Amino acid sequence: MMKESPKVMETKERIKDAFFELYKDQKIEKISIKEITDKAQLNRGTFYVYYKDIYDLLDQAEDEIIQELLAKLKGTIGLLLFQDHDNFSIKPALQLFIKHSKYLKILLGSNGDPNFTHKLKSIVIQSVKEMIEASPHAKKKNLDYIMEYVSSAQLGLLSYWLRKDMELDIDEFEVIMKRINLNGPLSYLRSED
Template identity: 40%
Template sequence: MNKNSEETKERIKKAFIKLYKENRIEKITISQLTKEAKVYRGTFYYYYKDIYDLLEQIEGRFFKEVIEDVFGVIEGILSGDIEKRAVEITDHFKKYEEIMTLFFVDKPNYILIRRLKEAAKSKILMILGINNNNLSNEDKYILEYISSAQVGIITKWIENKRDIDTVKLARIIKKVNLLGPVTSLKNNSINK
């Protein structure tokens, strides 16, 4: 895709995000979107079938790029090298901050969040060498807890406008995963 096409798609995406923050998707019209993006209606239809196709493509691209960061965090936790990985993904968090705020905080996209959690679970099992078919019911609950906890921590961080640096966030994630949430909270309270 040439540079002009990418710039046009980026303008359409930004216009959509602005309108989506303010309205339900059913209320966004192609006319509003093209006016906001300063593109012709035909240009929109050249790239997208409709508003829902645009949303799906934004989600798909976001998922594809962010899942690598998620995998990096998982590998970092399990290898004990999460701080190094956190530094590597800081730029991605900055790049996707607006979309992450939209999909995780302002208008949570539960389908996207579920996809991220499922991909993370698969990666955890692969790294640990555990076959999904061998999981007990109890194991499935534990795995769900682990994946939900990561999403919860990241969501809180986004909600707080990234009030701590990525390395500190990585250390919190590492501590909670290795010590457990109750022990981590108790240790923090004692050390104050």
């Protein structure tokens, strides 16, 4: 894939920002391309250079976020599953959530795309399952149930953190996620600190 020029990237970002600003407050069916281009201070033709319609814009924005998250998660998950648990960090993945927080808050919010959550979970589950199934050491019994539980819990906790405007700093949130992931929620609740 050819790298986009800075001007193209800036134009697409303006369109995406305008769309998400509108999407924050209204359902996608109510948003017009004219509203997006007016807000982005571009003409309708410019929109159509990059997108077929509003749903194409949404799909491209979602896919961009998912692919970037997936790239970071693969390294993190590999370390978590097969290496020293004390020396792994989920901070790179959390930093991506922060980077995309203005979009993720909307996508995971009340007006957001219900398919986004499903798409994100499905892609993450499939990637993690491939890693686990390739490992001779990982337990594979009831893997579908475990993956559903873990992915729902992770996405739920990350969504909650976003809804709370990331009131916990990244280091504190990382500690909570790591402890819950490694020891389970009941152990975390019983811990002294």
